[in-house]
Amino acid sequence: MFPPLLILYDPNLELSEVEEIAEHLVTTYNIKIQELKEYKLDYKTYDKKRDQFDGQKLLNMLIDKENLRFFFWIVKNDLYVPAMNFVFGLASQYYGALVSFHRLESSEMKIKESIHECGHILGLEHCQNSCVMQYSTSLKEAEKKPSSLCKDCQKNIEENQRNF
Ligand SMILES: [Zn+2]
Numbered sequence: 001m002f003p004p005l006l007i008l009y010d011p012n013l014e015l016s017e018v019e020e021i022a023e024h025l026v027t028t029y030n031i032k033i034q035e036l037k038e039y040k041l042d043y044k045t046y047d048k049k050r051d052q053f054d055g056q057k058l059l060n061m062l063i064d065k066e067n068l069r070f071f072f073w074i075v076k077n078d079l080y081v082p083a084m085n086f087v088f089g090l091a092s093q094y095y096g097a098l099v100s101f102h103r104l105e106s107s108e109m110k111i112k113e114s115i116h117e118c119g120h121i122l123g124l125e126h127c128q129n130s131c132v133m134q135y136s137t138s139l140k141e142a143e144k145k146p147s148s149l150c151k152d153c154q155k156n157i158e159e160n161q162r163n164f
């Protein structure tokens with residue numbers, strides 16, 4: 001069984017918005033939420049020239065320094081990883097994930113990308129089907145994919161849940 005998910009969020013976000021995301025994660029993945037907790041970005045990971053935060057460093061800090069497991073962190077600032085201009089989010093399977101709302105305006109898109117990153121936490125890979133786990137590098141691509149899991153991913157999640 002997966003442990004309850006710890007949800008961290010930028011203090012500048014509305015709690016109601018975070019609660020809505022949490023509800024969708026609960027219904028999509030049949031998981032429990034441990035806690036919703038405000039958590040600030042560490043400016044050590046801020047790149048002044050890019051005006052972005054290094055997502056990989058942020059993720060590593062929580063895993064290696066804070067020793068957190070099964071966390072989902074929602075931030076407002078723009079994120080990058082070294083090889084890309086920006087990322088909507090990033091994840092480390094069975095550890096945790098980060099999602100940025102910076103480029104996502106509608107609540108539909110925020111929910112969709114949150115479901116996607118949370119899928120990675122629960123062990124899902126990217127998927128070629130019509131599925132929320134499709135890989136997207138642009139807003140257009142992200143808008144096109146559905147907000148739900150395909151049957152294959154649904155099955156994989158159930159198997160991962162049993163084996164965890
Ligand atoms: Zn992904």
Ligand SMILES: [Zn+2]
Pocket residue numbers: 127128129130131132133134149150151152153154
């Ligand atoms: Zn799928």
